[in-house]
Amino acid sequence: xxxxxxxxxxxxxxxxxxxxxxxxxxxxxxxxxxxxxxxxxxxxxxxxxxxxxxxxxxxxxxxxxx
Amino acid sequence: xxxxxxxxxxxxxxxxxxxxxxxxxxxxxxxxxxxxxxxxxxxxxxxxxxxxxxxxxxxxxxxxxxxxxxxxxxxxxxxxxxxxxxxxxxxxxxxxxxxxxxxxxxxxxxxxxxxxxxxxxxxxxxxxxxxxxxxxxxxxxxxxxxxxxxxxxxxxxxxxxxxxxxxxxxxxxxxxxxxxxxxxxxxxxxxxxxxxxxxxxxxxxxxxxxxxxxxxxxxxxxxxxxxxxxxxxxxxxxxxxxxxxxxxxxxxxxxxxxxxxxxxxxxxxxxxxxxxxxxxxxxxxxxxxxxxxxxxxxxxxxxxxxxxxxxxxxxxxxxxxxxxxxxxx
Numbered sequence: 001x002x003x004x005x006x007x008x009x010x011x012x013x014x015x016x017x018x019x020x021x022x023x024x025x026x027x028x029x030x031x032x033x034x035x036x037x038x039x040x041x042x043x044x045x046x047x048x049x050x051x052x053x054x055x056x057x058x059x060x061x062x063x064x065x066x
Numbered sequence: 067x068x069x070x071x072x073x074x075x076x077x078x079x080x081x082x083x084x085x086x087x088x089x090x091x092x093x094x095x096x097x098x099x100x101x102x103x104x105x106x107x108x109x110x111x112x113x114x115x116x117x118x119x120x121x122x123x124x125x126x127x128x129x130x131x132x133x134x135x136x137x138x139x140x141x142x143x144x145x146x147x148x149x150x151x152x153x154x155x156x157x158x159x160x161x162x163x164x165x166x167x168x169x170x171x172x173x174x175x176x177x178x179x180x181x182x183x184x185x186x187x188x189x190x191x192x193x194x195x196x197x198x199x200x201x202x203x204x205x206x207x208x209x210x211x212x213x214x215x216x217x218x219x220x221x222x223x224x225x226x227x228x229x230x231x232x233x234x235x236x237x238x239x240x241x242x243x244x245x246x247x248x249x250x251x252x253x254x255x256x257x258x259x260x261x262x263x264x265x266x267x268x269x270x271x272x273x274x275x276x277x278x279x280x281x282x283x284x285x286x287x288x289x290x291x292x293x294x295x296x297x298x299x300x301x302x303x304x305x306x307x308x309x310x311x312x313x314x315x316x317x318x319x320x321x322x323x324x325x326x327x328x329x330x331x332x333x334x335x336x337x338x339x340x341x342x343x344x345x346x347x348x349x350x351x352x353x354x355x356x357x358x359x360x361x362x363x364x365x366x367x368x369x370x371x372x373x374x375x376x377x378x379x380x381x382x383x384x385x386x387x388x389x390x391x392x393x394x395x
Contacts, residue, residue, distance in 0.1 A: 017315035020343040031344065032351025035266055039352065042266055044273030051344060058343055066339060
């Protein structure tokens with residue numbers, strides 16, 4: 001079926017989507033919870049530490065740097 | 067010298083009639099009507115959305131528009147009148163028009179600014195005669211003569227119009243006296259989850275925000291706009307369609323396939339992958355459902371207005387009631 005073909009095409013964005021929701025989901029949750037705790041007063045790098053772990057996990061899973 | 071320059075600048079600009087008059091508080095922009103949306107970009111996005119994968123993706127994401135078209139049809143069926151022709155403004159492939167039956171109208175005239183979207187579906191899928199016109203919704207009076215139409219409907223297209231007051235005036239002008247306008251458009255709280263998730267992610271990661279979700283019309287402004295355009299016997303109500311997605315990524319993909327990508331003038335054409343990943347995490351924690359999926363809210367404003375005619379029913383004279391409301395309530 002045509003839908004099956006299109007949905008399995010792996011683009012970098014699809015990979016990012018996959019890894020941010022599955023491979024690195026625990027780091028994503030930790031980061032999300034941190035933002036949730038401060039969301040009324042967020043400023044730059046409010047959750048820097050949590051995001052660094054999340055970002056590190058994503059970079060390893062994607063096998064590339066950015 | 068200065069005066070001369072000013073005169074020259076005015077002469078260089080062709081005089082055009084703007085259908086909406088500017089409010090005094092805003093600085094008069096050079097283009098007549100304040101441009102919020104990039105209409106050319108929007109047309110391209112919608113063309114591409116239909117061309118991608120031979121329209122498979124576009125058909126998959128019909129669910130929001132089909133649902134709203136269905137709810138709008140209930141409102142049309144409440145109106146006991148048979149029309150000769152109904153104009154579907156911003157019809158898309160005809161989500162609303164396909165639901166029309168021969169008992170309600172003889173013919174449907176579909177107008178849309180995206181040609182591929184307009185021609186996506188075959189005539190066989192419609193139960194009534196179809197005519198398609200590829201034209202800009204913002205210049206409706208270029209394709210429809212004044213006082214010519216019995217009914218104009220618009221299902222989920224007015225949220226990309228720059229000059230909403232002007233388009234409503236044009237709709238009223240194109241209608242015959244006692245003509246019907248029935249519309250549905252996305253309203254203020256649409257996609258508020260995505261809006262807030264992206265804002266929080268951008269502030270935390272980049273230290274600032276930029277427009278990703280369009281500014282949308284507030285519900286309470288619609289009745290003002292309709293009466294300002296000259297409609298009478300107004301009915302405005304709101305409704306919500308909530309859709310669940312596995313994650314923010316599927317929502318973004320579906321919005322793209324709907325042709326509903328960002329088209330705000332001055333938008334950023336680039337979103338850093340860190341920001342996107344952050345937004346996905348925030349979306350889930352801030353708005354997510356218990357089962358791990360995420361909701362997206364589409365707020366719909368339905369509106370009905372009639373072009374004035376002397377014989378239309380009117381409210382009775384104040385104080386002419388025979389029954390005391392106290393007895394009824």
